[in-house]
Amino acid sequence: MNTIWLKIAGIIVAIVIVFVLVxxxxxxxxxxxxxxxxxxxxxxxxxxxxxxxxxxxPQPIDSNDQQVxxxxxxxxxxxxxxxxxxxxxxxxxxKPVTLYFKPMSQTDQIEAERFYNxxxxxxxxxxxxxxGYKLMVENCRRIIQKWPDSKYAYKSKQMMADLREQYKQxxxxxxxxxxxxxxxxxxxxxxPYN
Numbered sequence: 001m002n003t004i005w006l007k008i009a010g011i012i013v014a015i016v017i018v019f020v021l022v023x024x025x026x027x028x029x030x031x032x033x034x035x036x037x038x039x040x041x042x043x044x045x046x047x048x049x050x051x052x053x054x055x056x057x058p059q060p061i062d063s064n065d066q067q068v069x070x071x072x073x074x075x076x077x078x079x080x081x082x083x084x085x086x087x088x089x090x091x092x093x094x095k096p097v098t099l100y101f102k103p104m105s106q107t108d109q110i111e112a113e114r115f116y117n118x119x120x121x122x123x124x125x126x127x128x129x130x131x132g133y134k135l136m137v138e139n140c141r142r143i144i145q146k147w148p149d150s151k152y153a154y155k156s157k158q159m160m161a162d163l164r165e166q167y168k169q170x171x172x173x174x175x176x177x178x179x180x181x182x183x184x185x186x187x188x189x190x191x192p193y194n
Contacts, residue, residue, distance in 0.1 A: 043128070046124065046127055047124040047127075050120060050124050051120060053162075054155060054159050055117075098184070098192050099183050099184060099192070100185065100186050100190035100192055101149060101150055101151045101154065101183065101193050102147075102150060102189050102190050102191070103191060104147060104150055108150075112146070112150060112152040115139045116139070116143060119135075119156060119159060122136035122139065123136045123159060132167075133171065134171065136160075137160060137173065139156075140156035140157070140159055140177075141156075141177070143156045144157065149187065149190060154180055154183050157177060157179070157180050160173050160177055161180070
């Protein structure tokens with residue numbers, strides 16, 4: 001009676017071994033999974049990118065900064081040369097835009113910087129599942145209301161403009177809250193930002 005169970009166990013082991021060997025020989029091991037060109041960004045990478053982007057010196061947003069892909073511009077230059085037989089002139093580099101802000105007292109600057117740093121951290125936290133950008137938007141709005149002509153208001157508007165459209169709708173962000181065009185023109189009481 002024990003030999004019957006041993007025979008059944010032996011047959012099951014043999015079937016499993018055959019099954020494993022068939023899978024090993026029929027699968028194509030020479031193909032490796034495709035590597036994506038861009039590695040996955042971790043949360044820490046995104047936080048560091050936010051810190052670098054929003055904690056540095058205010059950078060003007062210029063519509064002329066949009067670059068045409070090299071293939072398209074090469075094709076345009078080639079057709080221009082063929083059509084006119086004239087060498088095209090090199091495009092002029094974009095002129096730097098000067099930003100104008102009102103000077104702030106030291107107390108106001110410390111307070112605005114504190115609100116702004118909290119907004120940058122809340123932006124990073126807002127990327128996590130189950131959270132949102134509410135605290136970031138509230139701090140940015142507080143800065144814009146208290147110090148509308150400051151560099152912190154400019155950076156806050158840039159931060160809110162950088163949100164995806166669904167979040168702009170969720171938090172009722174108006175076009176005036178993300179419009180930074182006024183900072184490129186001198187206004188009463190403002191000074192050029194260096």
